[in-house]
Amino acid sequence: MSAKYILAFESSCDDTSVAILDTDYNILVNLISSQPEHLEFGGILPELASRLHIKNIVTLTKSALLSSKLNLQDISAIAVSINPGLVGSLIVGLAFAKSISWSLSLPLITVNHLLSHIFANFIDHKEITPPFLALVVSGGHTELAHFDTLTTFKVIGKTLDDAAGESFDKAAKLLGLGFPGGPVIDELAKNGNPNFIHFPRALPQKNNFNFSYSGLKTAIRTWLIKQNPDTLTQNMPDIAASVQQAIIEPLVNKTVLCAKQHKIPYILLAGGVAANSALRRQLTESAAKYGIEVYYPSLALCMDNAAMVAAAAIPKFMAGNFAPLSVNVSSLKGIRRV
Secondary structure, three states: OOOOEEEEEEOOOOOEEEEEEEOOOOEEEEEEEOOHHHHHHOOOOHHHHHHHHHHHHHHHHHHHHHHHOOOHHHOOEEEEEEEOOOHHHHHHHHHHHHHHHHHHOOOEEEEEHHHHHHHHHHHHOOOOOOOEEEEEEOOOOEEEEEEOOOOOEEEEEEEOOOOHHHHHHHHHHHOOOOOOOHHHHHHHHOOOOOOOOOOOOOOOOOOOOOEOOHHHHHHHHHHHHOOOHHHHHHOHHHHHHHHHHHHHHHHHHHHHHHHHHOOOOEEEEEOHHHHOHHHHHHHHHHHHOOOOEEEOOOHHHHOOOHHHHHHHHHHHHHHOOOEOOOOOOOOOOOOOOO
């Protein structure tokens, strides 16, 4: 049986990515073009992101095919993320994917961006089998989902307001650490005391698997107002560690408790915040006490990339679950079947 290859596109936010995977989750190529043009604005400008996707996607596709030593006639299916994300950015990826699908009569597979993050785990850990619990933590989302199979799942918990990644970014901005905030806080916290300040943890109830971070930002802002500049400068690693602990502690506690109560043997960590070193370590150590295994992608696969889109498309490809060319993007949040 000849190899089957999936050509995938990711353009949900400010990273343009093109990848080719075979249906055994092996990466042939995974190219990413980031957009540093947004840095001067302290955040993502949606209209600028769309224009840069248009500029980058054709060049990346040519480079991906060249690097993989394949041509379009070797491709078996086209995959693309269609939600959630910036609508203008998603449209660029979908329109380009549709054009290739139509012109070569290739099946089109649409995937949910958050599902893609979860399936990034299968690239590094092909041994994973359901059932498993997935914790997706990113700049815009924080969700817990129980997977009975690769294609059937139930969302058990989610943030009621802000996402964990957003909290890292906004805390970093309040502390004058720049954007994005997650990596900076993670690095500073390695030399800090997480018990220096006890910021509040919301929704501590044992049977509540939802999250809330809006109060944490208010608490950080209120605390900062009362401090003098010297205190901040001298204790920044301790402050960063305390902020980080307030963000990740509910993630760890609720996820492990959920897996324990539902007798789920595996936890899959996913999303941009999955790159946080303290979250990886504490989740692994806490779960191990109950014989629960924790998986997470390599750091390169935690960020937005098209390899994870192709990985999420593989079960749909094997099942023949293809999308019509009339399909459209949406800004609907959360882990969804699309």
